[in-house]
Amino acid sequence: MDPLSGTVGEWLKGTGPESDIVISTRVRLARNVKGEPFVNRASAAQRAKLERGLREAVEASGVLAKMLYFDMTSASEIDRAFLVERHLISRDLAGGEGPRGVAVNPSENVSIMINEEDHLRIQVIKSGLQTRPTWNRIDRIDDTIEKSVSYAFSPQLGYLTACPTNVGTAMRVSVMMHLPALVITKEIERVFYAVSKINLAVRGLFGEGSQAASDFFQISNQIALGRTEEQILQTIESVIPNVVEYERRSRDALLKESRAKLEDRVWRAYGILKNARMISSEETMEKLSALRLGVNLGLVRDVDIKTVNEFFILTQPAHLQKNAHRILEPKERDAVRADYIRRKLGGG
Amino acid sequence: MDPLSGTVGEWLKGTGPESDIVISTRVRLARNVKGEPFVNRASAAQRAKLERGLREAVEASGVLAKMLYFDMTSASEIDRAFLVERHLISRDLAGGEGPRGVAVNPSENVSIMINEEDHLRIQVIKSGLQTRPTWNRIDRIDDTIEKSVSYAFSPQLGYLTACPTNVGTAMRVSVMMHLPALVITKEIERVFYAVSKINLAVRGLFGEGSQAASDFFQISNQIALGRTEEQILQTIESVIPNVVEYERRSRDALLKESRAKLEDRVWRAYGILKNARMISSEETMEKLSALRLGVNLGLVRDVDIKTVNEFFILTQPAHLQKNAHRILEPKERDAVRADYIRRKLGGG
Numbered sequence: 001m002d003p004l005s006g007t008v009g010e011w012l013k014g015t016g017p018e019s020d021i022v023i024s025t026r027v028r029l030a031r032n033v034k035g036e037p038f039v040n041r042a043s044a045a046q047r048a049k050l051e052r053g054l055r056e057a058v059e060a061s062g063v064l065a066k067m068l069y070f071d072m073t074s075a076s077e078i079d080r081a082f083l084v085e086r087h088l089i090s091r092d093l094a095g096g097e098g099p100r101g102v103a104v105n106p107s108e109n110v111s112i113m114i115n116e117e118d119h120l121r122i123q124v125i126k127s128g129l130q131t132r133p134t135w136n137r138i139d140r141i142d143d144t145i146e147k148s149v150s151y152a153f154s155p156q157l158g159y160l161t162a163c164p165t166n167v168g169t170a171m172r173v174s175v176m177m178h179l180p181a182l183v184i185t186k187e188i189e190r191v192f193y194a195v196s197k198i199n200l201a202v203r204g205l206f207g208e209g210s211q212a213a214s215d216f217f218q219i220s221n222q223i224a225l226g227r228t229e230e231q232i233l234q235t236i237e238s239v240i241p242n243v244v245e246y247e248r249r250s251r252d253a254l255l256k257e258s259r260a261k262l263e264d265r266v267w268r269a270y271g272i273l274k275n276a277r278m279i280s281s282e283e284t285m286e287k288l289s290a291l292r293l294g295v296n297l298g299l300v301r302d303v304d305i306k307t308v309n310e311f312f313i314l315t316q317p318a319h320l321q322k323n324a325h326r327i328l329e330p331k332e333r334d335a336v337r338a339d340y341i342r343r344k345l346g347g348g
Numbered sequence: 349m350d351p352l353s354g355t356v357g358e359w360l361k362g363t364g365p366e367s368d369i370v371i372s373t374r375v376r377l378a379r380n381v382k383g384e385p386f387v388n389r390a391s392a393a394q395r396a397k398l399e400r401g402l403r404e405a406v407e408a409s410g411v412l413a414k415m416l417y418f419d420m421t422s423a424s425e426i427d428r429a430f431l432v433e434r435h436l437i438s439r440d441l442a443g444g445e446g447p448r449g450v451a452v453n454p455s456e457n458v459s460i461m462i463n464e465e466d467h468l469r470i471q472v473i474k475s476g477l478q479t480r481p482t483w484n485r486i487d488r489i490d491d492t493i494e495k496s497v498s499y500a501f502s503p504q505l506g507y508l509t510a511c512p513t514n515v516g517t518a519m520r521v522s523v524m525m526h527l528p529a530l531v532i533t534k535e536i537e538r539v540f541y542a543v544s545k546i547n548l549a550v551r552g553l554f555g556e557g558s559q560a561a562s563d564f565f566q567i568s569n570q571i572a573l574g575r576t577e578e579q580i581l582q583t584i585e586s587v588i589p590n591v592v593e594y595e596r597r598s599r600d601a602l603l604k605e606s607r608a609k610l611e612d613r614v615w616r617a618y619g620i621l622k623n624a625r626m627i628s629s630e631e632t633m634e635k636l637s638a639l640r641l642g643v644n645l646g647l648v649r650d651v652d653i654k655t656v657n658e659f660f661i662l663t664q665p666a667h668l669q670k671n672a673h674r675i676l677e678p679k680e681r682d683a684v685r686a687d688y689i690r691r692k693l694g695g696g
Contacts, residue, residue: 260683264625267696275619277612300696335608348615348648 016128274347364476622695
């Protein structure tokens, strides 16, 4: 993983529309090779051939300015966890078996998993609320790859995928949002309810199966079948700005009605991050969320949002262990995590 | 109270033997004027006469290098609370009625209450564990005052006092201790038990009737009758060094066995004090206790013990209100307290 050490994905830089509330916009497409069995039905030899062929096709296509390839069969457990933490691969790819890997570009905007659930899982991720630019980018990548790879496609059903819920566009659009004010005011439940009514899903920071950690939520389309890409994009585009507006109004209300309490929460969180000698992953999330809110509201001025965003990735277990060049027990991690954050923040 | 604004008692300077654990040593003597009724039986006219006469006698005696006198009948409620917070008067004197007051020297080592429960309550307080110097000082003051005031004294019973528990020497020796490690390790209960077995009392930071706040405890003799001053002093002198030693061993054990946890506790407390925007009196005590421990163990080096000791007084409600030159509601106090501490510590 050394090519990625010392950097984080460009999508964490904290720019782009609504980036005080929207961390990132991500689109992923699932694709399979025509005439080949799905991954879960392929033999070891078939998987190996698929992996080799697709890796070469992606490289030859030139969709990745410079391609970094990580082979999962030779990667260590920590290296695989490291890629999960960076949102470059899924837990399924990390924990799977057989020939499989991921191609990534150096800025980490694009990742292409090979032999995850589907032969190809293409992902583009951008900072802030950028549904169209993200879609346009992935659409071009998809078209380019299609020039050398024949996709399994049915004129009636659309793209064929291993799991029936993906059949059709095989597209998922996910928007990662930071909604601390809605959590504080307990209005978040109403957002969940409204969003689920129109078949959007709400997940945690680390995608499917992960709990909504702290105040971060991924909103994404649930179903692909029977809808066009345009319809999916429009649904997301019609919902997210409302959630953004809702969160923004909650923040204004908190500033107006309980500013002292809000400032206290923000500064205590900052004080803990700058001074703790041991801090769990869970508490880190909670305190970073408060700090992020404080930075975005202009209450804390000596930390930039990029630093805070990056902490969410850099304080994860595999990142801490890569950084320390050794395996760390959970207790040790809490100490190493606290030291890492404290030093970066110039704490006591 | 303006003569005292901007200063605190010399006894808070954090010097003297065992001052990492013993905040202060205090001795008080109760005295009554021969042939005069006790305060609770005196008429208004008698009280007024006693107050005038004793005030003049104390002033004329020269026991206070420069005498400051605070008349309780003309002092505001906040001014009276201010003197309680500084340990210069008792809650009883503050809340009492009729002619009464207190004479204090500018360094606040000596205070002489007039018409509290007894006609005179003489107090000397010193930093650290100094039973003999404190006793010697108060004994000289007592002798000097006795030259012009005839005390109510029975050769059989000793000094006569309004409350029978004080009859005899009418002396109380109190040692204020900071015992955070014994609280953390829960060994404090054993100290309480051992101390109560030899008829010593354990009280909180603000004396009789106050709860043992946070990790601070006053240990004092319970009974005066039937014992000489020498016996009382010897009891205190035989017990306190053991408690000091016990606390010190607990601190060493914590440093050895759970240093990371201890450091985390200390630095988090410091981080909160430097960053909070609202903090209750109770939380302040708790966090200051942890900080004080950290400073004494050399974990925190950029704060001195005098500053920490003084915070215990300066963050009390009446001090905050005197400093703000206005009445503060409890919620406001929490904000003003946090601001005060944060600024003094150079926080964010």
